[in-house]
Amino acid sequence: MSLHAQAPPAKNPLLRLAQPWPDAEQMLKRKADAQALRLFAAEDPITLTLRGDFKTINRDHDPNSRKQYPAELTIARENGEPHTIPVTLGARGHVRRMARTCEYVPIRMTLPEEQLKDTVFAGQDVLKLVVQCRNGSAFEQYLLREYLAYRVSNAITPRSFRARQVKVSYVDPAGTPIGTRHGMLLEDDGDVAKRMEGRIAELPRALFANLEQRTLDTMMMFEYMIGSTDLSIYALHNVVLVQTQDRALYPVPYDFDMTGLVSPPYAIPDPRLPIGSVKQRLYRGPCRTLEQLESILAPFRAQRDRVLALPDAIADLSMDSRQEAKSYLDAFYSSTREQKDVKRAFVDGCSKVPTM
Helix, strand or coil: CCCCEECCCCCCHHHHHHCCCCCHHHHHHHHHHHHCCHHHCCCCCEEEEEEECHHHHCCCCCCCCCEEEEEEEEEEECCCCEEEEEEEEEECCCHHHCCCCCCCCCEEEECCHHHCCCECCCCCCEEEEEECCCCCHHHHHHHHHHHHHHHHHHHHCCCCCCEEEEEEEEECCCCCEEEEEEEEEECCHHHHHHHCCEEECCCCCCCHHHCCHHHHHHHHHHHHHCCECCCECCCCECEEEEEECCCCEEEEECCCCCECCCCCCCCCCCCCCCCCCCCCCCCCCCCCCHHHHHHHHHHHHHCHHHHHHHHHHCCCCCHHHHHHHHHHHHHHHHHCCCHHHHHHHHHHCCCCCCCC
16 A cells, blocks of 8 residues: 555635525435435444554544545445445544544545445545544443444434444454454534535634524533533534524534543543533533523433433443443433422523633
8 A cells, every 4th residue: 555645735614605505406405315324324333344554544643634544445235245445544533643542543534435336335425433542341332332422412403413333343454454343433524514404614713692592502401411521612622513504503513532421531621620520510501591491401301211221222332331321311310300400500500601
């Protein structure tokens, strides 16, 4: 395989917002096509093989590096026959890309769309592959609990990233197997936007007031539910903004490893926050009245049984992980059952800052 190549320079995100919108018929087709993508239309785990120079890729710790490395992806066609195609892989991320945090870096995989027909990857272009941070059963469980967080978000709202659980066999350039580990593939940002009949808007410095309020409230309650404080609307950290044709901005979160639900050893809350552990929940959304909060909590309560059943539906999640996850999620429901507890957590404890 040849040496790595530098990725092309990033495009100006404001140019995308200046482009004309497709007509209504095209928008509906885009939505339907994105919704029907085979990769995220099912929930059973899939297997794949990646062959490449993973020693080099896992040493790419510079968060600003956009180097691309040639590799090969082997997947099954619809008839079950193996199909090998060329792809490029690049390291991505921030905390998990650091050498002191993870042995294996998260990956961005670019695929040749024309060679994906009759495979589960049909219609895909660029995908994020979340990998096990390190070897061992504990890190396998952290990854599976993060996958659970995506499934919970899907149960609460369709305005969420879809994920697909995978088992990846890694092979070096000489063809020597170097390990098989759990992973998950995340839906492309653009496909999330298409399902919402919008487009990605890379607009940092957003305030709460700039966003579609119901979606904002749902996102911030979900982040509280899973014990997440590692996101920023203002800095576009672990959240994307989707703009619709009426210029409304919808926040959609992702990257849920630094949460109480997952709680890997490297997950430490920002020291500026009044919590000492990611297991502690902290509401960071806009201030709301008790009446508004009851409305925000209604869809969460409506999905309680479905949410608490999800840990049992995750393949290879251990009994201990299932029980821990159920207990943590049920604690959210217990802590928001009584109005006095809702008032204490979200009204009395509300921070009046205009963004986060």
